[in-house]
Amino acid sequence: MRLKKFCMMFALLLAAAVNADVKVSNLFSDNLVLQRDIPAPVWGTAETGEKVTVKIGESEASAVADEKGKWMVKLPAMKMNATAQEMTISGKNTLTIKNVLVGDIWICSGQSNMEFGLGSCNAKEDVDSANLPNIRRIKFNHVTAGRPGGDVPRKWDICTPQSAGGFTAAGFYFARKIQKETGVPIGLIDNNWGGTRIEPWIAPCGFEMEKNLANVVADVKKREQAYSTELVKALDPLEKWIPEAKKAAATPGAELPPMPPLPNSPYNESSFPSSIYNGQICPIVPFAIKGAIWYQGESNGGEGDEYYAKMRALIGGWRTVWNQEGTSKDFPFYFVQLANFQQPSESPMGGDGWARLRMAQLKSLEIPNTGMAVAIELADANNPGDIHPKNKFDVGERLALWALAKDYPSTVLRTGGKAADLVYSGPLYKSMKIESGKIRIEFESTGSGLMAGKKEGRNPTVEDKDGKLKRFAIAGEDKKWVWADAVIDGNTVVVSNPEVPQPVAVRYAYSMHPAGCNLYNKEGLPASPFRTDSW
Structure with a gap:
């Protein structure tokens, strides 16, 4: 006592x-x-x-x-x-x-493709020229926790040729584009963790918001209860061990008896719901921010609509806990649709790999004040099996287009005109209409027109005037998919195949690696993969 x-x-x-x-x-x-x-x-x-x-x-x-x-x-x-x-x-x-x-703060979160450093992008010229004192970042360690709390383990870095290689590459290109166009200082909260799922990043209140995730909430409570039960059981042998350990400690030369094992908290797991939110996001709440950019999904790659529910929980939860004032309450949240990966599939039906998850990401544009950078053609051409495409330049710049147009609309661009007038997205599926054995697809974000494009590395997309659109598939009521002819007609695409005289559905680039998909707007931004069916 x-x-x-x-x-x-x-x-x-x-x-x-x-x-x-x-x-x-x-x-x-x-x-x-x-x-x-x-x-x-x-x-x-x-x-x-x-x-x-x-x-x-x-x-x-x-x-x-x-x-x-x-x-x-x-x-x-x-x-x-x-x-x-x-x-x-x-x-x-x-x-x-x-x-x-005093400027703008952007959280850069997600898994390894957001964490991927500029120094690993074969971009020596960008690193060597990164004397950008008005861009700063703070990098987070990988931390899980059972309860919100803790502090930030590191300090702010100024962007220099010596430090830039460690910056999140996607975040660097995003910040560089915005800072050059606006002159506003940019602070990046480099807060990510390779290989992680979306669930550990979601705030508990985010899960509570989504009825479709009630099973996740129930499983968390079940795991917490099981852990508490095991912890209580472990206390008896621990109490018996303490006097034995004290006696041994007081005896010169005596060895301490082995300490009885304690159960492992599920919150020590980097995959456990809210564990990374508690450890890495809570320490920065309620630090005032402009918005967030997000590159994640590979570790949830087999999911479909359930990932959309998780995106709603993630974004809604973060906005709730930040609780910022005025229009910044629903701060902008821009994300990357997963890039092509692995060897191409020649099946017109598609649906393999990350195809369904990309549809959930596309659907996430329904969440207010969000934007999506399409990366469907950015995998390394000679190494499609690399899950970390080196071209983070286009990723960051495409994210920045959304931010410039939506969050810096009055900026006068270096090329002339206002940011509000930027074309910030590639074509996005809007609707379909069946016409005499063909299907006409209408798009949003067509910019100054549609085109078949060629994209090589970081070079700007160029129009392939003699090229044909690829990776369109069509099916009738029998649900048998075949490759289709696709022709640009104004701001629409007309899709057909004589083998399908009564078509009912179209899919575009709907596979893990839709090699050759080439629908762009004339501003050089790629169309998102899409499907018109729900089969």
């Missing part, structure tokens, strides 16, 4: 010593970028009852540390500022954060 009291007193004294000085989350370090135009939360710890004041430029806010020693202020909305400033956090002591810019 005396030992227990001593430990409690020591813990309280230690906590008091820890909280005596004002501290701030590691997220607020030198080279920080703060979000412009909306209130910017700043938080940390101090002695209970201590007043803490945060100041940067003309913006200032104060708060009092609560009974747990925690404090948070919200700096008033600030205008964009590319001139370095100092931010001070003052109480009994003063902290100074140096070289702070």
Whole structure:
């Protein structure tokens, strides 16, 4: 009992010593970028009852540390500022954060194709020229947790030729495009984990929002209960071990008896629902952000509509926990549709590999304030079995087109015109109409017209004026698929095959690797794979 009291007193004294000085989350370090135009939360710890004041430029806010020693202020909305400033956090002591810019913060999340570094992209020229002081990033370690909490383990980096190789490549090209066009400082939260599924990134409230994911919620509760039961069972042998261990420890030369094993928490698993959300996303909430970009899906590759429900849960959950003010509440969320992968299939029916998941990603455009960069032709031509296409240039630039058009509409582009007028997407399936043994497909996002295109590496897409559209399939009521002739007619495509005199459905690029798919708009952006049927 005396030992227990001593430990409690020591813990309280230690906590008091820890909280005596004002501290701030590691997220607020030198080279920080703060979000412009909306209130910017700043938080940390101090002695209970201590007043803490945060100041940067003309913006200032104060708060009092609560009974747990925690404090948070919200700096008033600030205008964009590319001139370095100092931010001070003052109480009994003063902290100074140096070289702070005010611009836009973008979360870069997902699995390995978002984590994939610029230095691995065979892009030496881009790395060597990456003297971009108005682009910064903070990289996250891989962390799981059973409950929300924790702090950020690293500091902010300025983009230089020495640091750029470690940046998320997709995020780098996204930020470079936006920063060059707008002049706004960009901060990237490089928060991703290769090989992970979508479920561990989803907030618990996100799962609760989606009735179609009730089975996931039920399984989580079942696993948590099983873990609690096993933990209780493990306490008896642990209590018996403690006095034996103490006795051995007090005997010179004696070996400690082996400690009884404890059950492993399911939240230690990187695949367990909400485990990465707790460990990697919670530490940055409610840091003010502009939006998020997302490249994930390979580890959920066998799914279809259920992935759409998970995307709704992911986006809805993040927007709920951030709870930003005004129009930033439903912050933009732009994602990448999975690239082609593995060897091509010659089956006109398709449906293999990631085909169904890409349809779920396409359907995710129904979620408000989202956008999708199509990457269906970006796999390395000589190595289609590489799950990590090196061409992250087009990935980042296609994501940036969505952001420029939607979030920076008044920007006057270097090439002339306003960002609001950009064509930001390739053709997207809209509707079909059966006409005399043929099917006419209508599209959205046709830009200045449709074309058969050629894309080689990072080079711009060029029109193949003598080329024919490929990877269109057609079927009748018998559901037998055959390859089809597809002809551009204005902003539509007319699909037919004499073997199918009464067609009812069309599919385009609906396979794991639809080699040769070549429908683009004349701005050089590829059409998304699609299907008109639900068979």
